[in-house]
Amino acid sequence: MRADKRGGDANKQKWMEETVKVFQVEGGWTRENVRIGERPEPLPGPGEVRLKMKAASLNFRDLLVPLKGYGARMKALPLILLSDGVGIVDAIGPEVSAPKLGERVCPLFFQSWSAGPPDEQRLGFSLGSELDGTMAEYMVLPAKGVVPVPDFLSDAEAATLPCAALTAWSAIIKEGCVRPGQKVLVQGTGGVSLFALQFAKLAGAFVIVTSSSDAKLERARELGADATINYKTTPEWGKSARALVGGEGLDHIVEVGGQDTLPQSLRAIRPGGTVSMIGVLSGGMMDVRLGMIVTRHIRLQGITVGSRDDFLAMVRAVECHRLRPEVDRIFAFGELPKAMDFLASGQHFGKLCIEH
Template structure:
């Protein structure tokens, strides 16, 4: 069967189209014929061994997100049947409960082999059935980006109607966060550096928008939006080094900073005083568990929520797809068709 794998040594030059034997399921396992995959920012980091030893060992099949059809099952499989359309879960060993080192060490696409293979063999505990209203392309977007946003908005953020939410940017996680926050009845502000993208998110339900390339101090500019409570209830923090100091000024006393991305850098220079004096909660968000995934799918089906799709590339064009992702400027998830 076809696979893309990082082999021989780390680096994009060693990400190659190759072959492996087709897998057979053991007890409790299922074989999935993959149909579509979608890319996330981490897929640019894994080939360079950007997570150190936690990236995994070579050869490694990259990419965590996709959808496929169950074509074979092993003994004692009860969660799914042949013919079911399923998504693999991002963390294969995290079905519920609190995170643990072992659960965090079970991510697809590094350290475990990912979905860039014609056939993928996984535990039945590491897959979820996909609602019928979603296309393959839409379903492929869900395991990492959508569940991360759901965890930040619903599971950890505990968003309720009337909350003021700020979402940074218009990437995959950000667009899901906007959709889920509106689903919960929240008032949502989106910041971006591109007016055309801000116009698009307004059509998707954003209540307020700020262009941070024109208004660099967006924390000050947002004060009139949250004047009744002294700041945002939850800020979906995707920027990192450059945005966190502003987020600390824009969050309300007792509010939450949902730390998801570090697009502008890892190391920050910010005063810790406001966190203590205003009792701000700094909440790291790393995708989520299977129970959260299934709850998210139930909510999406109730509202028929659909992901925003970007450009689609053929399986053999994984490298051009990753370069497209790296360049930025796109709107919607970058997809791989098998």
């Protein structure tokens, strides 16, 4: 695969026949069908740019996609995996003024959500689901579907921003409006939760982190957590969290557990507090004391990643505070199945990345 721009007519036929390497689900929804494949080399059309991909990162969703797809509007197979990544702009189609050749950019998770509140259209086109994802040597995307990233981040660090970081940003900063002195609890030490810890600390909050592992809680403290609770040895952690903040309850809880954790979150949150509903790791169906949510004026705020404008705001904060994403380990392109197994094992602390 060449990295220069378009050649003359003599080269055109050869150019069209060139292929690029991708990691995709092909032939049917099952983990066994996750394979390295080939696609024709993509070329940018009007308003589009091509990225030479440098790194990608995994999210919990990427474990579910190969099993049965994700959502009602999945792209037909084959589907290139993963939503998150970073690449260098190596070719530009007509009518593109930005980004420039050579700029390093992240693709947006939601390709159609530029600004404003979410709607069906804006939430309808995510990478690695309704659209091909980032596990490709080259990607062609609308110029508006990519955002420049700070130079000080490594490729792997930059690749973690599109989904996990932006989701945490939306929860803590945009929707949560967390302020200095507020009390925040984040569940677990996965990708979203550690970004939520970092953004809540940027906002000046007191942050409690829960985890199944004391060793991970130690690392969370090194990352800035003010207090920690092991949710395995303290299953009634809602009561403990409330006690840790003087009995008044938390201002904000980042909820990634779902049915097994929401009852504890509702116990720990203060009247008028916000529970950011982000994930359902322990299940998505439950009985809940609705009256308590009403009478205690609790806000349950669904969060789904964020817009291009939100991404730009987050990147400014990341740059200003030299915030470094917590990358647990980096796998090679061909090791995607190994990286997925490691994610599924739950041993990770923060993000797992792929370098191309």
